[in-house]
Amino acid sequence: MSEFIVEAKGVTKVLGHGAAQVYALKDISLSLRRGELTVLMGPSGSGKTTLLSVLGCMLTPTSGAVRVCGYATEGADAKVLAKLRKDHVGFVFQSYHLFPTLTAAENIQLALDIRGMHGEDARAKSLDVLEKVGLAHKSSELSARAEWGRATTGRDRARHCFQTVRYPRR
Amino acid sequence: MPLNLTLALRNLFHDRLRFVATTIGIVFSVVLVMVQMGLYLGFGRMVTTVIDHTSADLWVMRHGTKCFEDPSLLSHSKQTGAAATAGVAEVTPLVIGFSGWILPSGEITPVFVVGSDLQILKPWNLTEGTVRALSGSGTVAVDRSYFERLGVSGIGSKANIRGLPVSVAAVSEGIRSFTTTPYVFSDLSQARAYIGIPSTMVSYLLVKLRPGADLEHVRHDLQASLPDSEVLTPAEFNERSRSYWLLGTGAGAALFAGAILGIIVGVVIVAQTLYSSTKDHLDEFATLRAMGSSNGYIYSVIIYQAVLNAVIGFAFATLIGFSVVEFTRSGALPVLITPMLVLVMLVLTVVVCIAAALGAIFRVVRIDPVMVFTR
Numbered sequence: 001m002s003e004f005i006v007e008a009k010g011v012t013k014v015l016g017h018g019a020a021q022v023y024a025l026k027d028i029s030l031s032l033r034r035g036e037l038t039v040l041m042g043p044s045g046s047g048k049t050t051l052l053s054v055l056g057c058m059l060t061p062t063s064g065a066v067r068v069c070g071y072a073t074e075g076a077d078a079k080v081l082a083k084l085r086k087d088h089v090g091f092v093f094q095s096y097h098l099f100p101t102l103t104a105a106e107n108i109q110l111a112l113d114i115r116g117m118h119g120e121d122a123r124a125k126s127l128d129v130l131e132k133v134g135l136a137h138k139s140s141e142l143s144a145r146a147e148w149g150r151a152t153t154g155r156d157r158a159r160h161c162f163q164t165v166r167y168p169r170r
Numbered sequence: 171m172p173l174n175l176t177l178a179l180r181n182l183f184h185d186r187l188r189f190v191a192t193t194i195g196i197v198f199s200v201v202l203v204m205v206q207m208g209l210y211l212g213f214g215r216m217v218t219t220v221i222d223h224t225s226a227d228l229w230v231m232r233h234g235t236k237c238f239e240d241p242s243l244l245s246h247s248k249q250t251g252a253a254a255t256a257g258v259a260e261v262t263p264l265v266i267g268f269s270g271w272i273l274p275s276g277e278i279t280p281v282f283v284v285g286s287d288l289q290i291l292k293p294w295n296l297t298e299g300t301v302r303a304l305s306g307s308g309t310v311a312v313d314r315s316y317f318e319r320l321g322v323s324g325i326g327s328k329a330n331i332r333g334l335p336v337s338v339a340a341v342s343e344g345i346r347s348f349t350t351t352p353y354v355f356s357d358l359s360q361a362r363a364y365i366g367i368p369s370t371m372v373s374y375l376l377v378k379l380r381p382g383a384d385l386e387h388v389r390h391d392l393q394a395s396l397p398d399s400e401v402l403t404p405a406e407f408n409e410r411s412r413s414y415w416l417l418g419t420g421a422g423a424a425l426f427a428g429a430i431l432g433i434i435v436g437v438v439i440v441a442q443t444l445y446s447s448t449k450d451h452l453d454e455f456a457t458l459r460a461m462g463s464s465n466g467y468i469y470s471v472i473i474y475q476a477v478l479n480a481v482i483g484f485a486f487a488t489l490i491g492f493s494v495v496e497f498t499r500s501g502a503l504p505v506l507i508t509p510m511l512v513l514v515m516l517v518l519t520v521v522v523c524i525a526a527a528l529g530a531i532f533r534v535v536r537i538d539p540v541m542v543f544t545r
Contacts, residue, residue, distance in 0.1 A: 086462025101180030
């Protein structure tokens with residue numbers, strides 16, 4: 001098994017058609033190890049989001065190869081990509097996108113629910129991660145109404161929480 | 171409770187104004203369809219009310235008779251031939267027809283006269299007087315709901331039919347005609363006089379079978395021995411009358427058109443609401459897709475919303491529907507809501523609401539999970 005958890009070789013992503021065609025990524029290669037922290041930096045429009053989308057199995061490259069946890073993404077359909085994301089990829093999004101009608105704990109449980117963890121196990125897990133970021137006492141507050149849902153620091157902590165449960169391999 | 175159901179429930183109640191508007195729309199739609207179908211059933215039952223209250227095993231009528239009210243006549247002499255058929259216990263002549271009821275004031279109102287031996291067919295739900303009293307000369311039974319129309323007030327009231335004096339000897343409750351023309355029951359010979367049918371003619375022959383006789387066999391024999399006649403079971407005659415009045419006259423089509431209109435209104439309202447609700451939560455649904463949620467999981471949230479909307483709206487609509495039933499119970503055309511109609515309406519409401527959710531589902535299908543990085 002490869003020592004790399006994410007590998008990209010000669011990845012090119014072309015967006016648009018004809019005269020509007022743009023090379024968002026051109027011949028990108030990289031390898032990321034398990035447990036490694038990598039920061040991707042670049043000016044606006046340089047292709048960071050496109051690269052993250054390709055590495056996060058949301059987009060497939062126009063050419064080149066991507067392997068995530070040993071699984072190749074080229075030629076994979078939307079269903080296979082969704083399963084790869086569910087099983088192997090975690091996200092911390094720029095915006096929060098919390099369901100405003102669910103409580104803090106329920107938002108975390110939702111992330112677990114789609115991965116097949118339900119009921120008491122999911123509830124215990126959600127409380128556990130909320131405890132870790134100091135939000136256990138806000139677990140039953142609706143995200144639309146709760147202070148943590150409005151305050152940036154609180155939301156960041158909540159976001160970290162969701163990242164914790166969504167990220168399958170640490 | 172499954173989390174996707176919780177999410178659907180919370181999304182539904184999150185925007186209360188939208189929820190109330192949707193519920194009102196569904197209630198309006200379901201009540202409209204339910205009342206239209208209830209009128210259809212009520213109309214169907216009224217059309218066959220006399221047939222339903224007749225204890226004959228077979229009806230003999232002139233060939234081509236379209237409905238119970240059809241003025242076609244048979245020769246009375248056929249009664250002898252019918253009675254001689256093996257398996258027949260009894261043959262009773264029945265005459266029916268429209269006539270003019272002359273009020274004491276001289277005003278004439280149309281009535282529908284039904285005359286028989288008052289055994290196989292007799293007025294039901296009598297609240298005053300007896301069937302036996304109708305054997306007296308010039309006596310009739312009328313329904314209480316037509317008192318005002320007929321200018322009578324109860325037992326002993328006098329009037330005229332085609333110039334012949336009549337006296338009310340029995341009063342029924344709830345024998346209403348879908349034509350709004352009052353039924354007047356009397357014995358056979360008097361009915362002939364009231365309608366103007368010669369004694370050699372009858373409208374129908376009502377056949378009772380001997381115990382153990384084979385209905386199909388007797389019917390076949392009767393049919394063979396009575397040319398120019400038709401022999402129908404009560405169920406067949408019911409169906410023929412119902413088809414004539416509901417389908418042949420277009421009345422049923424009008425009721426169905428109203429029901430279809432109700433369904434369309436319901437679909438549009440639910441579809442619009444679910445679509446806008448889904449659109450409001452596109453970012454969250456996109457997040458779910460980005461996290462690898464299956465399409466089925468997201469669809470289940472939308473479909474749960476549709477079903478919850480359907481069930482809540484249906485519950486209110488059914489209460490209103492039964493209020494309408496009570497309100498029209500003694501009216502000219504009672505709305506009839508049967509348990510089967512309620513069940514069918516529930517299934518229809520749920521199916522229609524799920525169908526209305528398709529717009530929202532197609533919108534979710536088009537979500538690109540990449541959008542969560544750009545918002």
